[in-house]
Amino acid sequence: MQQPKTIYLKDYKPSPFTIDTIDLTVDIHADHSLVTSVMRMEKHKDSVGQKLNLELNGEGMELVSLKFNGEALPNDRFQLSSDKLVILNVSHDEFTLEIQNKINPAENKALEGFYQSGPQLCTQCEPEGFRRITYFIDRPDVMAKYKTKMIADKKQYPFLLSNGNRLGGGDLPGGRHWVEWQDPFRKPSYLFAMVAGDFDVARDTFTTMKGRKIDLEIYVDKGNLGKTPHAMNSLKQSMKWDEETFGLEYDLDIYMIVAVDSFNMGAMENKGLNIFNSTYTLADEKSATDHDFQGVQGVIGHEYFHNWTGNRVTCRDWFQLTLKEGLTVFRDQEFSSDMLSRAVKRLEDVRLLKDSQFAEDAGPLSHPIRPSSYIEINNFYTRTVYEKGAEVIRMIHTLIGKQNFRKGMDKYFELFDGQAVTTEDFVHAMEVASGRDLSQFKNWYSRPGTPTLKVTSRKEGNEFILDIEQKYPVPTVKVEDNNVLLMPFKIGLLDKTTKTEEEHLLELKNLKETFRFKVNGDVTPSLNLGFSAPVIVEYPYEVADLIELMSFNKDPYCRYEATQKIYDHVFKAEFYYYKANGKLNPELTSEFKNAFQNLLKDESIDLSFKSYLLDLPTENGLSQEMLQPDFDAIHTVHHHLRKKLGVEFQEWFLKEHDRLSKASKFELTPKAFGERALKNQCLTYLVTSETKAGMGALDKHYANATNMTEEVHALQLYIASGVELEHESIQKFYQKWKHDSLVMLKWFSSLAAFSPKKSALPRIEKLEKNVLFQKQVPNYLRALYLQFAKNNLHAFHDDNGDAYRFMAQRIRMIDGFNPQVASRAAGAFSLINKLDAKRQTEMKTALKSIMDDKPSRDTYEVISKYLAQ
Numbered sequence: 125m126q127q128p129k130t131i132y133l134k135d136y137k138p139s140p141f142t143i144d145t146i147d148l149t150v151d152i153h154a155d156h157s158l159v160t161s162v163m164r165m166e167k168h169k170d171s172v173g174q175k176l177n178l179e180l181n182g183e184g185m186e187l188v189s190l191k192f193n194g195e196a197l198p199n200d201r202f203q204l205s206s207d208k209l210v211i212l213n214v215s216h217d218e219f220t221l222e223i224q225n226k227i228n229p230a231e232n233k234a235l236e237g238f239y240q241s242g243p244q245l246c247t248q249c250e251p252e253g254f255r256r257i258t259y260f261i262d263r264p265d266v267m268a269k270y271k272t273k274m275i276a277d278k279k280q281y282p283f284l285l286s287n288g289n290r291l292g293g294g295d296l297p298g299g300r301h302w303v304e305w306q307d308p309f310r311k312p313s314y315l316f317a318m319v320a321g322d323f324d325v326a327r328d329t330f331t332t333m334k335g336r337k338i339d340l341e342i343y344v345d346k347g348n349l350g351k352t353p354h355a356m357n358s359l360k361q362s363m364k365w366d367e368e369t370f371g372l373e374y375d376l377d378i379y380m381i382v383a384v385d386s387f388n389m390g391a392m393e394n395k396g397l398n399i400f401n402s403t404y405t406l407a408d409e410k411s412a413t414d415h416d417f418q419g420v421q422g423v424i425g426h427e428y429f430h431n432w433t434g435n436r437v438t439c440r441d442w443f444q445l446t447l448k449e450g451l452t453v454f455r456d457q458e459f460s461s462d463m464l465s466r467a468v469k470r471l472e473d474v475r476l477l478k479d480s481q482f483a484e485d486a487g488p489l490s491h492p493i494r495p496s497s498y499i500e501i502n503n504f505y506t507r508t509v510y511e512k513g514a515e516v517i518r519m520i521h522t523l524i525g526k527q528n529f530r531k532g533m534d535k536y537f538e539l540f541d542g543q544a545v546t547t548e549d550f551v552h553a554m555e556v557a558s559g560r561d562l563s564q565f566k567n568w569y570s571r572p573g574t575p576t577l578k579v580t581s582r583k584e585g586n587e588f589i590l591d592i593e594q595k596y597p598v599p600t601v602k603v604e605d606n607n608v609l610l611m612p613f614k615i616g617l618l619d620k621t622t623k624t625e626e627e628h629l630l631e632l633k634n635l636k637e638t639f640r641f642k643v644n645g646d647v648t649p650s651l652n653l654g655f656s657a658p659v660i661v662e663y664p665y666e667v668a669d670l671i672e673l674m675s676f677n678k679d680p681y682c683r684y685e686a687t688q689k690i691y692d693h694v695f696k697a698e699f700y701y702y703k704a705n706g707k708l709n710p711e712l713t714s715e716f717k718n719a720f721q722n723l724l725k726d727e728s729i730d731l732s733f734k735s736y737l738l739d740l741p742t743e744n745g746l747s748q749e750m751l752q753p754d755f756d757a758i759h760t761v762h763h764h765l766r767k768k769l770g771v772e773f774q775e776w777f778l779k780e781h782d783r784l785s786k787a788s789k790f791e792l793t794p795k796a797f798g799e800r801a802l803k804n805q806c807l808t809y810l811v812t813s814e815t816k817a818g819m820g821a822l823d824k825h826y827a828n829a830t831n832m833t834e835e836v837h838a839l840q841l842y843i844a845s846g847v848e849l850e851h852e853s854i855q856k857f858y859q860k861w862k863h864d865s866l867v868m869l870k871w872f873s874s875l876a877a878f879s880p881k882k883s884a885l886p887r888i889e890k891l892e893k894n895v896l897f898q899k900q901v902p903n904y905l906r907a908l909y910l911q912f913a914k915n916n917l918h919a920f921h922d923d924n925g926d927a928y929r930f931m932a933q934r935i936r937m938i939d940g941f942n943p944q945v946a947s948r949a950a951g952a953f954s955l956i957n958k959l960d961a962k963r964q965t966e967m968k969t970a971l972k973s974i975m976d977d978k979p980s981r982d983t984y985e986v987i988s989k990y991l992a993q
C-alpha cells in the first residue's frame with residue numbers, strides 16, 4: 125500500500141492566501157445539502173503581487189459551480205482532485221470566490237463534517253472536518269468572519285443553529301424556513317458549527333461581571349429536560365469561576381449547548397454553540413453515577429473555558445494543540461478543585477495521568493506534548509497532549525507562583541487576543557509577566573517519555589542530604605543532546621519523633637544534583653508533594669518508612685502514594701510466592717494488617733479519600749510495571765489479596781457499609797460523594813471475601829440502591845462474581861433501563877470489563893447482536909470493545925490469541941466507516957512492546973491482518989507504530 129504522507133512542524137509556512145469573510149448558505153434536503161459559500165479573500169502580505177495557485181481543501185463532496193469575482197471559472201482555470209480544489213494562477217490580490225457544492229450528511233458515518241445523529245443534524249469540524257462541508261483553506265491560522273444561513277423543513281428541523289448571534293429568520297414556501305446567524309469574532313474553521321433538529325430546550329440566563337445578561341440554552345432530545353439541571357448549573361458555575369479566577373467574561377449574548385448521541389469525542393467548544401456527547405450533558409440521580417456528575421461538570425467547564433483559551437487565542441497549527449488543550453485541562457482541573465475537594469481532585473487527576481498517560485508514554489505511541497510530526501492529527505488528541513500538557517502548565521504555575529501566573533494569563537490575552545499562536549508565545553507571556561527566564565523549562569515541549577528521578581539520601585552530622593539524578597527513557601523522536609528538564613520538585617521532611625513536616629520547593633535543572641538540609645533528628649523524606657512534577661520517583665523506602673508516611677504525611681497525594689507503595693510491596697511478595705510455590709499465600713503479615721487497620725479506624729480521613737486509600741493498585745497498573753506480565757497470575761493474586769483483606773476485616777466493612785446505608789437525601793457534595801464511594805468500596809471487599817455475609821450485603825445493597833452510583837457498582841460485582849448472563853441481577857438491570865440508552869451503555873461496558881475470563885469473549889459476541897447495541901454509535905463501540913480490551917486484561921490477553929483476532933476483525937469493520945474510532949480501538953494493542961513472545965506473535969499476526977486490509981490513515985499510523993516494535 126502507498127504510505128500516507130507525514131507532516132512536519134519544521135515545514136510550517138503561513139498561508140499565501142487569507143479569508144476575510146465567508147457567507148454560507150446551507151440548504152438542507154432529505155438526500156443532500158446544498159452548500160453555497162461566498163468568500164472574500166486576500167493574499168497574505170508577503171504574497172501580494174505574485175501569481176499563485178490557490179489550494180483549497182475539500183473531501184467527500186460534489187462540486188456544483190465555481191465563480192471568481194462573480195464570473196464562472198472556465199475548466200482550465202482550476203483542478204479538482206479527491207482532497208483538493210486548486211484555482212490556478214491567481215494574480216488578483218483581492219477577490220471573491222463563490223462555490224457551490226453538495227454533501228450528504230445522512231451517509232456520513234465518520235462523524236466529521238456535517239452528519240446525522242439520530243434524527244438530528246450536527247457538525248464536527250475540529251481538526252479538519254470543515255473541508256467536508258465546503259472547499260476552504262482548512263487550517264487554524266486562517267481566521268475569517270462567518271455568516272451562516274440555514275434553510276430546512278420547518279417541521280422536521282424547527283431549530284436551526286449556528287455560531288454567534290441570530291440575525292433573523294422566516295418562513296418559506298413548501299413548509300420550509302430559514303434562520304441566519306452571524307459570528308462577530310474571527311475564527312478558524314475548526315470552530316464552525318451548525319445544528320438542525322427538534323429538541324427540548326432548557327433555558328436560563330447569566331449576568332456577567334459587567335452586568336450583561338447572557339441567554340443560556342441547552343438543547344436535548346425530547347423528554348430529557350429532567351436531566352439538564354446539573355449541566356445548566358455547571359455552566360453558570362464555570363462562567364462565574366472564570367470571571368473570579370482569571371477576570372474573563374463571556375463575549376457573545378448567547379451560549380448554546382447541544383447534546384447528541386453520536387459523537388467521536390467528549391465535547392466540542394465551537395464558538396457560542398458547543399456540541400456535546402450526551403454522556404457529558406445529561407445526568408440525574410437515578411441514571412447517572414457520581415463519576416458522571418463530575419464528568420459533566422468538568423467537561424462543561426472545559427468547553428466553556430476554551431472560549432478564551434482556544435477560541436479568542438487559538439493555535440497557529442495543529443502541532444500547537446497542547447497550547448489550548450493542556451492549558452484548558454489545567455483550567456478545568458482548577459475549576460473542579462474549587463467546586464469540590466481539591467485533595468480528592470488532585471488524587472484523581474494524578475491517578476489518571478499515571479494509569480493512562482504514563483502508559484502511553486512508555487509505549488510505541490509515545491510523543492512530546494508538542495509533537496514534531498504526524499500522519500493524521502486526529503491521532504494526537506491524547507493523554508499526553510491533554511493531561512501531561514496540563515501538568516506542564518501546572519509546573520509553570522508552581523515555578524512562578526499563583527499571582528505571576530495570573531499576570532501571565534493577562535499578558536497572554538493582551539499580546540495575542542484574536543490571533544493564532546504557538547506554545548512559545550504562551551511561555552513568552554509567562555516570562556514577561558514573571559520576569560523569569562523559562563528557556564530551559566521549554567524542553568518539556570519537545571522531550572517525550574516519562575522521566576525517572578533516582579533519589580538517594582545520606583546523613584552527615586545534622587545535615588540530611590538528597591542526591592537526585594534525572595533519567596530519561598530512549599526518546600521515540602529526535603531530541604537535542606542538551607535537552608535537560610527543569611522542574612519544580614516539592615519535598616517534605618517528616619521528623620520521626622515530632623511527626624512535624626518541613627516543606628521545601630526544589631528546582632531541578634541538572635542531570636545530577638545534591639541538596640542539603642539542616643535537621644534536628646531522623647527524618648523520612650516525602651517526595652514530589654502534590655505531584656509537583658510528572659515524573660516517576662524511585663527512592664529505596666523501607667516498609668516502615670512508608671507506614672510512617674501513610675500515617676503522618678500531611679500531603680494527601682503523598683499519603684496516597686505511600687499506601688499504594690505498601691500495597692505494591694505486599695502484592696509483589698504474594699505474586700512471587702504464588703509463582704514460586706504454585707499456590708496462594710494464606711497469610712497476611714501483622715505489620716500490614718496493623719497498617720490497614722489503622723487506616724480503617726482513622727476517623728479524621730475524608731471518606732472519598734479513604735475509599736481511595738483502600739483501593740488496591742489496579743491490574744492495569746500492576747501489569748504496566750511488569751515486563752512480560754502474567755495476566756492470569758496478576759488477576760488471581762489481586763483477587764486473593766483483596767479476599768484476604770475482606771475476610772480479615774469483614775466486621776469493619778459490614779458495619780461501615782451498614783452505617784453508610786442509613787437513608788439520606790441525595791446530594792452532590794464532596795461529603796455525599798465520599799459516603800457513596802466508601803460504601804461501594806466496603807461492598808467490594810465484602811463480596812470479594814466470598815462469604816455468605818458478603819453476598820448477603822450485595823443482595824441487600826442492590827435491592828435498596830436508589831441511585832446509579834450504588835446500583836451499577838452492585839451490577840459489576842455480580843458480573844465479576846461469575847453469574848450467568850441470564851442471572852436475575854443482570855436481567856433486572858436490563859429490563860429496568862432498556863429505555864435509557866445512556867444507562868444501557870453502562871450495562872454493556874460492565875459486562876465487557878468485568879465478565880470472567882472464560883465467558884467474556886463469547887458473551888461479547890452475543891452482546892453485539894443485542895437489539896439495543898447500536899453498532900455505529902461510538903459510545904457503544906467504546907463501551908463494548910475498548911472496555912473489554914483495556915479493562916478486562918486477563919480475558920483480552922488470553923494467550924490463545926482469540927481475543928486479539930476478534931478485536932482486529934472488529935477494528936477492520938469499524939475502520940470502514942469511522943477511522944477515528946477504529947484508530948482509538950487499536951489502542952487495545954498498546955501493550956505490545958511489553959508482552960512475552962507468544963502473545964507478541966499473536967498480536968502481530970492480528971495487526972498485520974488490519975494492515976493488509978488497506979486501513980485508513982488514522983489506523984495505519986497507529987498500527988505501523990505497534991508493528992515497528
Ligand code: ZN
Nearest residue numbers: 426430449452
Ligand atoms: Zn479541549
